[in-house]
Amino acid sequence: MRVARRIEQLKPYLFVEINKKIAEKKAKGEEIVSFAIGDPDIPTPSRIVERLCQAARDPANHRYPESEGLPELHQAIAEWYKRRFNVILDPATEVLPLIGSKEGIGHIAFCFIDPGDIALVPDPAYPVYSIGTQLAGGRPYYMSLKAENGFLPNLTSVRDFILKQTRVLWLNYPNNPTGAVAELDFFNKVVEFARQNNILVCHDGPYSEVAFDGYQPVSFMQADGAREIGVEFHSLSKSYNMTGWRIGMVVGNAAAVGALRTLKSNLDSGIPQAIQYMAIEALNGPQDCVPEHNAIYQRRRDLIVEVLNRIGLEVTVPKASLYVWAKVPEGYNSVDLTTDLLEQVGVAVTPGVGYGQSGEGYVRLSLTIPDASLVKGLSRLSGWRNTRRLTLKK
Numbered sequence: 001m002r003v004a005r006r007i008e009q010l011k012p013y014l015f016v017e018i019n020k021k022i023a024e025k026k027a028k029g030e031e032i033v034s035f036a037i038g039d040p041d042i043p044t045p046s047r048i049v050e051r052l053c054q055a056a057r058d059p060a061n062h063r064y065p066e067s068e069g070l071p072e073l074h075q076a077i078a079e080w081y082k083r084r085f086n087v088i089l090d091p092a093t094e095v096l097p098l099i100g101s102k103e104g105i106g107h108i109a110f111c112f113i114d115p116g117d118i119a120l121v122p123d124p125a126y127p128v129y130s131i132g133t134q135l136a137g138g139r140p141y142y143m144s145l146k147a148e149n150g151f152l153p154n155l156t157s158v159r160d161f162i163l164k165q166t167r168v169l170w171l172n173y174p175n176n177p178t179g180a181v182a183e184l185d186f187f188n189k190v191v192e193f194a195r196q197n198n199i200l201v202c203h204d205g206p207y208s209e210v211a212f213d214g215y216q217p218v219s220f221m222q223a224d225g226a227r228e229i230g231v232e233f234h235s236l237s238k239s240y241n242m243t244g245w246r247i248g249m250v251v252g253n254a255a256a257v258g259a260l261r262t263l264k265s266n267l268d269s270g271i272p273q274a275i276q277y278m279a280i281e282a283l284n285g286p287q288d289c290v291p292e293h294n295a296i297y298q299r300r301r302d303l304i305v306e307v308l309n310r311i312g313l314e315v316t317v318p319k320a321s322l323y324v325w326a327k328v329p330e331g332y333n334s335v336d337l338t339t340d341l342l343e344q345v346g347v348a349v350t351p352g353v354g355y356g357q358s359g360e361g362y363v364r365l366s367l368t369i370p371d372a373s374l375v376k377g378l379s380r381l382s383g384w385r386n387t388r389r390l391t392l393k394k
């Protein structure tokens, strides 16, 4: 048996080595405090879980689901976009529910990338943008996100011969892993750039509801003309602590949404219908859980930032997302520092290089760490000693 090249080419997961070290330590009975997991620790609000229990008892939901999603779910998504962003979407043609947004992010490459085509992909980034591109036979062209540009890509630096082969542009704000945000004037420029070069914009925005200090992230769909050249992926995972239920959506350009609908109708049979009812409840019901969770994350953010600055890991305070992106002190790279934190104080973080070459020089800490572990983790981090500083300054 020989696996296909598209599977062979998938590089072994970069965190394998670090996960191995964590497992060894745990096997020896050491307790590791992990800031490495980007998955909300707080459970799904009970009103949403109650709706599932109710829907699970209805035999109508035991059969194949409405595979494009229930019309009521399309409607709930469109109404949420109207309420939250004042963006008007046609529920039938400009909205498509997904089995978690990751599913759609991976699959849309098969709708727009032919072998040899290029997708512009930010570096560092969530890995699925480039993996989907590669699985479809395309090539990612990496756009480096730099601190001095607020972790926004410099679109004008992409050369013409690259643009001629480019079909898709990936963006993600509020950003994982850097915590950076984008404003409407940037998205307006993105629309202009995509129009000029005939490129589909795929904006991934699962953190639009996870924001602090009263800040409200914008949607790419608010940009002038966005629906003519782009789509936005969104998810209930981070907004309502629903990563385990697998509900996301894509909205925007009807032809692009339609292409993904066609692909998916040949591959899957939709979100289990009882779970679609959960999504409707999440979107239509009271929204108090959103600010409540954000207050918890904001408090954790402040505690983490304070300790990191004290031990010499420089950070920009994030306005949104679930992550703190911390600069590695001189004398370390991201893997060195991750290993050292693990060995010295039993704390796990994520090395930035795992998100791409331009993530080198940073580590990511997640705000989804339960409060009890957070306190322990911060006290351990406070005891970390930078052993490379003295040798370097000699």
Ligand SMILES: *Cc1c(COP(=O)(O)O)cnc(C)c1O
Pocket: 099, 100, 101, 102, 103, 126, 172, 176, 204, 206, 234, 235, 236, 237, 238, 243, 246, 247, 248
């Ligand atoms: C968490 C995350 C997603 C995936 O969300 P699901 O809807 O749970 O699949 C997509 N993009 C980014 C950047 C994420 O961090």
